[in-house]
Amino acid sequence: MSKVTMTKKEIQALSERLSHSTAYNKYEVEVLLKSYFHEKNKYKMDRAVFREIISNHFGLRDDLLMDRVFRTFDKDNDSFLNMEEFVNGMHILTRASMEQKKSYCFKVYDLNGDGIISREEMFQLLKPTLLKSSGEEDPDEGIKELVEIVLKKLDMDHDSKVSLEDFVSCLDREPLLLECLGPILPDHTHITRFEEKMFGQSC
């Protein structure tokens, strides 16, 4: 675990840059960066810390999904989130535009990162969604049917797999399906509370 040291100037430059690429203003970026350091005392943020933050602020706890979220944010794949990745991640979670959210969700659901959401991946994701129905029928059956239903909705070009274009164009028509394979975005109340806590006023 390498320590992160940054000079004040570097931090300023970073926040300047980030305030342009995200919806946060400079002040807010600085607050976030402060909290980054605060969380782990100048160490890089690892999975566990991130999970904790997400869980505390946004109530998102699912293992599989949050793991995927971490990996999505971790663009350089070093199993740590550096400051930039962290701020970008927070941005996606709380202030992203619809387009950004769509592509984020797609990336999260694409378990193996191959640009396609396949049946098997959907099956994996939808497994925990059906409550066990007193053994009347094979629970897998139910999930398989559910997978078919989702596939039918998402697969716009009918090639039995869901590409990013499929996903995006389906969501254009049916925005409710944004998190159709699992909850990975915080809801409005959580966002408001987070923002209030972080930045002092609801934006």
Add this chain to the structure above:
Amino acid sequence: MGQALRKAKEGTSAAGGARGKLEYNAANEELLNSVVKYVENIKDPEEQKLIFKKPIKWESSLQPSDFNDDAYEKSGVELVSKERTADDQPLLRVRPRGEKYEVSAMTIEQIQMVLRMAGDKKLAETRACCEATDDPYSDMLGDAFAIVPGNVEGGEYDKSRYRLMEEIMKGGPEEEVAEKKTTLKLLDHLFRFDNELLNRRLQIMEKTIRLNPSEVEDDVHKLMKYCGEDDEKCLLEELNFMPEFSTRFSNGCRAPPWRQVHGDICYLEAKAHDVDPYIYITGSTSGYYINGGVDKETQSLNFDKQGEMHKDLISLLKEKSPKFAEIVDKLEFVSHHDLKESGIIDTTADLDATPRDGEMTNREQTQVKSQQQKEETKQEKTQKTQKKQQQKLEPSLKWRNLGLEEQKEQHEKKDKPEKSRTPIKRKTQQRRNKTPLDAEDSFSESSTESEEEEETPDRRNEPNSDLPSEYWQIQKLVKYLKGGNQTATIIALCAMRDFNLTQETCQLAIRDVGGLEVLINLLDTEDIKCKIGSLKILKEISGNSQIRRAIADLGGLQTMVNILQDPNKELKCLAAGTIANVAKFRRARRTVRQHGGIKRLVGLLDCAPLGTVMSSQQEEDVEVARCGALALWSCSKSTKNKQAMRKAGVIPLLAQLLKSPHENMCIPVVGTLQECASEPSYRLAIRTEGMVEDLVKNLNSENQELQMHCASAIFKCAEDKETRDLVRQYGGLDPLVKLLQSTENKELLAAATGAIWKCAISDENVLRFQELKTTDYLVALLNDQPEEVLVNVVGALGECAKDPPNRMAIRKAGGIPPLVNLLTGTNQKLLVNVTKAVGQCAEESDNMAIIDKLDGVRLLWSLLKNPNPEVQASAAWAICPCIENAKDAGEMVRSFVGGLELIVSLLKSEDKEVLASVCAAIANIAKDEENLAVITDHGVVPMLAKLTETVDDRLRQHLAEAIARCCSWGNNRVAFGTANAVAPLVKYLKSKQVAVHRSTAKALFQLSKDPDNCITMHNAGVVKCLIEMVGSDDTVLQEAAAGCIGNIRRLALANEKAKHT
């Protein structure tokens, strides 16, 4: 008696069939007594002497020695009667058979003899005889008349009598025919007797109760629900089946077989609040009774009956426990919900509503089924088919309602606090609430409100095997809704929207699996996506009226009203939109109001002023306002809602929204306004808030729906004069006339013509209409239009025809013939308008000629017979100008057979308008002397005199006019005087209206030609008033007043002269 006997004997013999014994019980005693009486009373000699085809034999307790009559003789060991049949058979034979004797009789007379001989033992004899005979009919009359159970519904019935009649009619040897006739007579007689017997038996049977196991089960389970600790609300502390006897056998009984033989069904132990030890009750086929209880030592139940037999459990418990009786009386209307709350009733309250649904429906179904069975058995009995035992259904619990078998609704009902009835009773209450008398919705004359749906919901259809696949797919999706987490729920909700949810099969599919409950429950969750998805579905399916009711019953409206406060705009829109769909029936509208929905909906209307270019935020707000307006439009059909909306300040908000350039915003707003404009307060507000201008502006829009609603609103508002002026000022008359050309859209046409009608009440508007040649368009519409349109068109023509040039225009456009044609219709409103129009037109003599040629006056006259006083009055008013302007009016009037009598008889009416109009007509009729003579004969004078006490100015005016005219015949003047008509007339001079003075003065003038009247008038102080009137501006009044005074004076002078000479 054959059938009755059969019934009585059924089931009493191990060998089966009808050959059995007659039990010794009350019914049979009755039966036998009747038979004896009947047989003894057969007095017809032919019937008595009719020889049976086969002798009736029975074992008798009589002996030959008992027959000590001359008609009998001994013949060997037997006793035989001297009379014999044609082939030498004795008519009566008494033969020894073992220890007893067998009697065989061949005629009724013989049987009567036997009975006489039997003396006291009549009954026993009859019993023996009845038991022995299998089928008395076939024995007596021949096999052709045997009792055959037939399938009456299938068309089989006993044709034997018919056949016999045919044979008789065919003729043949006299003796045979005579015999056949007697047979027929006897047969008839017997049949009737049989009927009577059966009926009496029925009555006796009805009095005995037989319970059955399933009933007992039901009763006990029902009572169990209301047991618990609370001694204020619970009937008993506990009630259960005794543990030793709790297993149910296949026949439903819980009593052991060796007790079932005695009729026992089950054993209960009950603990009441105020009775200390347990009460042990036996439920048996003949009722409930207290048994001997558990023996302390042996711990076994003592089965003996102790106490009375009770028809039902409640009455038994009431007797035993006063506390029970007290609570039961109070408990009639306890809410299921309350009991649930106090933890007494355990109900499962989870997302999965199916078990409860199923349970309810099953129970209801068994109840319905058992009720149905009972209905059927009742019917069967009266048709004399099988069933010896009658199951009398006695509701053993107060709240089992008789209306149960009418219940068609099988929906699960969630219980809400404000509905304080038990579930079953509530259903009938609801049905009662739906009965016609609608005190809420008010109608004004120009109201175009149509009665909204009040159909009773259909019974849920039995699932037929060929349901479309969508049905099953949707059901599967609903399963995901119930059994999945939030993610699966969203997926299922979105997938469901792919189906065509406006199709009834899909809608019912959702309802049938309890999908509605799930959807409504989702609205209570925190998840916005779920709420939105659910609302989208609910909005679409609530187009179906059954679904609407179901949603309202499940408390959906309350949840949706809550959602109206949510910050999320999409949610608000959807919630309001769904409320707009659901609130299409009265109960739903009331629910919305009761939960504060009106206020919230009105709040939605509050958005920033609208321009043509708006930010997306503003657009969202406008959409919210539009949905709110839609919801309010649906809700505004109830009067109380209209008031609530006004109090919530809806009017200024509507005024603001009305200015919007967007049509789809304006339509619900104008729709709401139009709906509410039946209330005067709204009309006033519409005027003062300057909405008339906007309404007129929107008349010019391209959208026909919008135009229609605007025209409707104007139609209703134009009741007020100021509004009519405003409409004209804003140039509203022109577009209205233009709308007359949209003949394909009947609703639009009706609204436009209505608006024109009401606006034409103002004369200035009529001028403008004239300029626009409105009458031409209106006349063109007189054909081929639906009645709603015609009423308005004719009304408009009537108002326009107040102006003379229009009368000509109508004639030139060929309007008179169709108008006269319409006089033959039956629609009351139309008739009122047509008569008015025709009356106005008749003011012009050219028109009058046409009307006369078309026999219009006769048609008007015959309308005087119409039961509706409005029509009568209107026709009478119209008749006045007709008489004035017709050529040979007198002839014409006389030509109507019974016409004069008719119109005079209308003076008996109670309606002031009718009276005034008839007086006016009479005044016109009386101008012709012959007619005046006729109506005098019909007694017009006393009738007019009777009316003079009135204080109504309009009536006074016309009455005085009529009196004035009637004076010119014979001694009517004197007659009026004797009828005390004169003095009241004087009072008329005190009225404020000049028209009244004028006609009164005329009347007094005419009356004063008779000296007695002068005296009366003078005494009444008429001179002073008249002197003032001499100086009036009205010449007619002046002359009449002066003339009258002159006459009085002349009399006074003559008097003086006479005194002095």
